[in-house]
Amino acid sequence: MLTTRALTMAYGPRTLWRDLDLTVERGRLTALTGPSGSGKSTLLNCLGLLETPTAGRITFHGTTLTGLRPGAVRRFRRDHLGYLFQNYALVENATIAQNLDVALRARGHRGRPARAAAAHALTRVGLADREQDRVSKLSGGEQQRVAVARLMVKQPSLVLADEPTGALDHANTATVVTLLRAMADEGACVVIATHDTWVRDQCDDVIDVG
Numbered sequence: 001m002l003t004t005r006a007l008t009m010a011y012g013p014r015t016l017w018r019d020l021d022l023t024v025e026r027g028r029l030t031a032l033t034g035p036s037g038s039g040k041s042t043l044l045n046c047l048g049l050l051e052t053p054t055a056g057r058i059t060f061h062g063t064t065l066t067g068l069r070p071g072a073v074r075r076f077r078r079d080h081l082g083y084l085f086q087n088y089a090l091v092e093n094a095t096i097a098q099n100l101d102v103a104l105r106a107r108g109h110r111g112r113p114a115r116a117a118a119a120h121a122l123t124r125v126g127l128a129d130r131e132q133d134r135v136s137k138l139s140g141g142e143q144q145r146v147a148v149a150r151l152m153v154k155q156p157s158l159v160l161a162d163e164p165t166g167a168l169d170h171a172n173t174a175t176v177v178t179l180l181r182a183m184a185d186e187g188a189c190v191v192i193a194t195h196d197t198w199v200r201d202q203c204d205d206v207i208d209v210g
């Protein structure tokens with residue numbers, strides 16, 4: 001379970017959100033909603049330890065994340081965190097296999113077991129036998145499915161998705177939500193910042209930042 005207590009974020013005189021007490025349950029999809037500029041991405045960045053909130057505390061499965069030293073932040077991000085972005089954040093000039101390899105190596109997987117894990121994840125996202133395709137040649141929906149496959153091989157316990165379906169048509173949006181649901185079913189906490197009311201309605205919990 002991910003919790004925040006009295007989490008506040010201000011840039012100079014401007015307070016984005018104040019005293020947020022949130023609970024994100026394991027195994028559930030949690031939508032973060034709110035108008036443009038309300039601070040959804042900033043909240044995700046705080047939960048992902050990319051930004052430091054002005055005040056308050058974040059805990060994950062009982063461990064306090066706020067105030068961790070840089071080495072512990074890096075380990076938390078490496079071992080527990082998975083990010084999914086609207087623009088996929090893949091290495092475009094590399095193959096699908098090479099993109100997955102980065103995540104596999106970070107987990108210490110190499111050689112045949114790594115190839116088997118990659119093949120399994122690609123089958124789950126509907127891209128079986130496409131390992132050698134170059135990412136730059138893929139459609140947007142395919143690129144986002146590669147990004148989800150990369151998350152799956154990493155097996156993060158906390159998934160933070162920032163408008164992950166913002167550039168996708170409905171069929172690909174539904175696929176990405178189904179895949180995120182599968183990750184939640186396997187025990188992850190999944191937080192999805194979204195403007196898409198259909199995506200919001202697929203989530204178990206909704207947090208309105210606005």
Ligand SMILES: Nc1ncnc2c1ncn2[C@@H]1O[C@H](COP(=O)(O)OP(=O)(O)OP(=O)(O)O)[C@@H](O)[C@H]1O
Binds near residue numbers: 011
């Ligand atoms: N480093 C920063 N310094 C100052 N202001 C910032 C910084 N980062 C974000 N902001 C401001 O904080 C506000 C919230 O931005 P954020 O991207 O979190 O909103 P959002 O709800 O995700 O918006 P959108 O739905 O449009 O993506 C914006 O007005 C933005 O300009």
